[in-house]
Amino acid sequence: YVTATNRNYIIDFNYIYLTSSTEQFAGVHLFISLQKTTQSPLVAAGLSCGLQRCFFSLIASISCSVKGLCTVTGPTVIDFRGQMNSVSDRCEYTLLQDQSTGLSLKANFMERRRRDVSFVDSVTLDFSQGDDIQLLQGHRVLVSSPVILSGSVQTFNGVGLSKDQTGVTANISLNGSPVSLFFDGTTAQIYMDVPVSYTFTGMCADSSSSSSSRLSSDSSCQQQYVDPADDTINITAVIEKCNILKSAPFSSCNIHVDPESYIIACTETLCKYPAVDGLRCQFLEAYAKALTHLFFSTDHPEPICQDKCSDHEFCGDIHGNTDCRCRAIYASEYTGQNRLGGPTVCKDNTASLTLVGCLLKENGIDYTHLHLNDKNCKGVMDPESHMLKFNFSSDSCGTDIMTKNSQVIFTNAVVTRNSSSDLISRQDKVFIEFSCSHPTPELQNGAFKIIDNWIMIFLESGEWHYSLTMKAYSDAAQTQLLGSNSDVRLNQKIWIVLETKRNEEVVSVVTDFCWATSGNSPSSSPRYDLITDGCANPADRTVHVMGNGQGTSNSFSFNMFEFSGKEPSEVYLHCQLQLCVKKNNSCERRRSLRYRRGAPALISMVWTP
Ligand SMILES: *[C@@H]1O[C@H](CO)[C@@H](O)[C@H](O)[C@H]1NC(C)=O
Numbered sequence: 001y002v003t004a005t006n007r008n009y010i011i012d013f014n015y016i017y018l019t020s021s022t023e024q025f026a027g028v029h030l031f032i033s034l035q036k037t038t039q040s041p042l043v044a045a046g047l048s049c050g051l052q053r054c055f056f057s058l059i060a061s062i063s064c065s066v067k068g069l070c071t072v073t074g075p076t077v078i079d080f081r082g083q084m085n086s087v088s089d090r091c092e093y094t095l096l097q098d099q100s101t102g103l104s105l106k107a108n109f110m111e112r113r114r115r116d117v118s119f120v121d122s123v124t125l126d127f128s129q130g131d132d133i134q135l136l137q138g139h140r141v142l143v144s145s146p147v148i149l150s151g152s153v154q155t156f157n158g159v160g161l162s163k164d165q166t167g168v169t170a171n172i173s174l175n176g177s178p179v180s181l182f183f184d185g186t187t188a189q190i191y192m193d194v195p196v197s198y199t200f201t202g203m204c205a206d207s208s209s210s211s212s213s214r215l216s217s218d219s220s221c222q223q224q225y226v227d228p229a230d231d232t233i234n235i236t237a238v239i240e241k242c243n244i245l246k247s248a249p250f251s252s253c254n255i256h257v258d259p260e261s262y263i264i265a266c267t268e269t270l271c272k273y274p275a276v277d278g279l280r281c282q283f284l285e286a287y288a289k290a291l292t293h294l295f296f297s298t299d300h301p302e303p304i305c306q307d308k309c310s311d312h313e314f315c316g317d318i319h320g321n322t323d324c325r326c327r328a329i330y331a332s333e334y335t336g337q338n339r340l341g342g343p344t345v346c347k348d349n350t351a352s353l354t355l356v357g358c359l360l361k362e363n364g365i366d367y368t369h370l371h372l373n374d375k376n377c378k379g380v381m382d383p384e385s386h387m388l389k390f391n392f393s394s395d396s397c398g399t400d401i402m403t404k405n406s407q408v409i410f411t412n413a414v415v416t417r418n419s420s421s422d423l424i425s426r427q428d429k430v431f432i433e434f435s436c437s438h439p440t441p442e443l444q445n446g447a448f449k450i451i452d453n454w455i456m457i458f459l460e461s462g463e464w465h466y467s468l469t470m471k472a473y474s475d476a477a478q479t480q481l482l483g484s485n486s487d488v489r490l491n492q493k494i495w496i497v498l499e500t501k502r503n504e505e506v507v508s509v510v511t512d513f514c515w516a517t518s519g520n521s522p523s524s525s526p527r528y529d530l531i532t533d534g535c536a537n538p539a540d541r542t543v544h545v546m547g548n549g550q551g552t553s554n555s556f557s558f559n560m561f562e563f564s565g566k567e568p569s570e571v572y573l574h575c576q577l578q579l580c581v582k583k584n585n586s587c588e589r590r591r592s593l594r595y596r597r598g599a600p601a602l603i604s605m606v607w608t609p
Pocket residue numbers: 153160161162169171178179180193
């Protein structure tokens with residue numbers, strides 16, 4: 001009978017009869033050792049044949065009995081044959097696909113501190129039916145939703161999942177034979193207790209098959225970057241360190257698992273990428289784990305982040321603490337411009353600025369110490385994305401408002417807490433100013449029928465929206481809205497209210513002119529003035545102007561009239577208005593204090609006889 005560990009065959013026979021053609025055996029390393037055991041006295045007895053059947057063909061056994069160990073560590077895949085290859089992009093790859101069962105093991109690669117070095121980031125067990133099982137960073141497992149694992153085995157979709165302090169193990173049965181998958185966040189290993197059959201494809205079957213094993217159809221993951229070399233790396237020291245695998249205590253194991261690929265993987269990666277974030281021992285551990293079944297048990301846990309890192313983060317070392325760092329490609333969008341977030345988003349009535357949590361941490365900034373001009377306005381940290389969001393409206397959080405070249409500019413700033421009351425401070429000072437600007441409000445012309453009991457026009461000015469309404473009432477208290485069914489008699493007093501819907505009180509409605517025409521064009525004649533230059537027409541004693549320029553609404557009243565003529569005609573009421581940005585809480589129109597003139601707007605209402 002033949003027992004086999006990885007590439008090491010203990011053959012307990014009197015005679016070994018190998019028949020083969022060289023082609024079939026090409027590339028297969030076969031170690032045959034005859035061991036003296038109590039079960040094989042014949043070996044000790046000098047290999048004399050004592051059994052009835054001494055002939056055995058090893059052709060089938062050799063071609064099929066290469067037991068599987070595939071290691072993926074950092075960017076390197078060491079396949080079942082011990083051949084290595086490295087992934088240099090950030091795509092998803094098939095590690096192992098079994099045509100007969102439809103099972104496929106996939107690995108996704110992502111960058112960390114450098115854009116030009118990828119690391120295995122997650123591993124997925126894809127069954128042709130049922131939910132995928134994903135092994136993620138931080139020893140987290142997803143089976144359509146997060147799964148809480150303990151030391152004991154839990155079964156999902158026929159897969160035994162368990163977790164210890166070193167990582168997560170998934171045990172699968174493949175055609176009745178056990179396969180186990182281990183992932184600790186930096187290294188994935190697949191052990192097969194079955195002979196690796198030729199029906200397997202993927203990078204673990206053949207590491208050189210990287211282009212046919214790439215799954216991602218999106219080509220953006222294939223983009224290559226070149227980052228400047230890290231001059232803190234001492235190449236001599238890296239080579240010395242990686243070659244430890246050839247010396248004691250590993251040397252005694254070299255016959256069981258060839259260390260060469262692990263040494264190359266170690267050297268290639270650490271000559272480029274700094275030995276930080278728990279990477280120092282990663283390759284040694286991967287090798288040791290490869291031997292675990294034989295000799296060692298490693299219990300050196302990988303660094304685990306307290307928080308779940310978001311997609312643009314990885315778990316690494318920040319100033320001596322284990323925490324979520326920014327991935328290099330993501331961070332380069334900001335660090336290239338020396339920014340911590342942004343840009344400012346101006347929308348509706350609010351402006352917001354989003355700062356990147358991992359960049360703040362890497363810059364030694366504690367986000368809880370940040371606020372806007374008003375220290376009560378703090379940022380909101382999103383627990384999933386780790387983004388810190390500040391928002392303000394034009395009348396909150398100490399926002400400064402100024403007008404400049406027909407722009408209204410709202411400005412605020414993110415600053416560090418004034419720490420004069422604190423005994424000590426570990427914070428750098430932060431000052432990030434951000435602002436939104438929009439053109440001074442401007443309204444367009446609109447003519448409407450009285451059938452609408454009130455009229456409204458919308459102003460869109462950049463991202464800032466204003467609406468302006470004009471309503472007619474039959475009472476001073478403005479409770480009786482005049483609609484299409486209301487009869488307005490001649491000389492009846494009516495009240496016109498002009499109002500803008502804004503929550504904040506930074507703008508005021510100023511009515512400059514109101515006049516009536518019998519034609520629908522505001523410039524038609526005859527024309528009758530009700531308000532001129534902000535004041536009631538002194539010739540018409542019935543006109544009263546109220547609250548002009550004082551707030552978001554003003555009103556005026558007059559007595560209804562009609563144009564003299566043979567036929568009763570329609571009465572069009574036109575008002576030319578401005579929205580004015582309040583200063584010192586007032587826009588009130590006085591001769592001595594003129595407000596800045598913006599573009600005027602026209603709003604009209606019509607009465608049909
Ligand atoms: C997984 O399989 C291996 C090998 O068959 C076994 O040693 C180990 O105990 C199993 N672990 C779990 C969690 O089932």
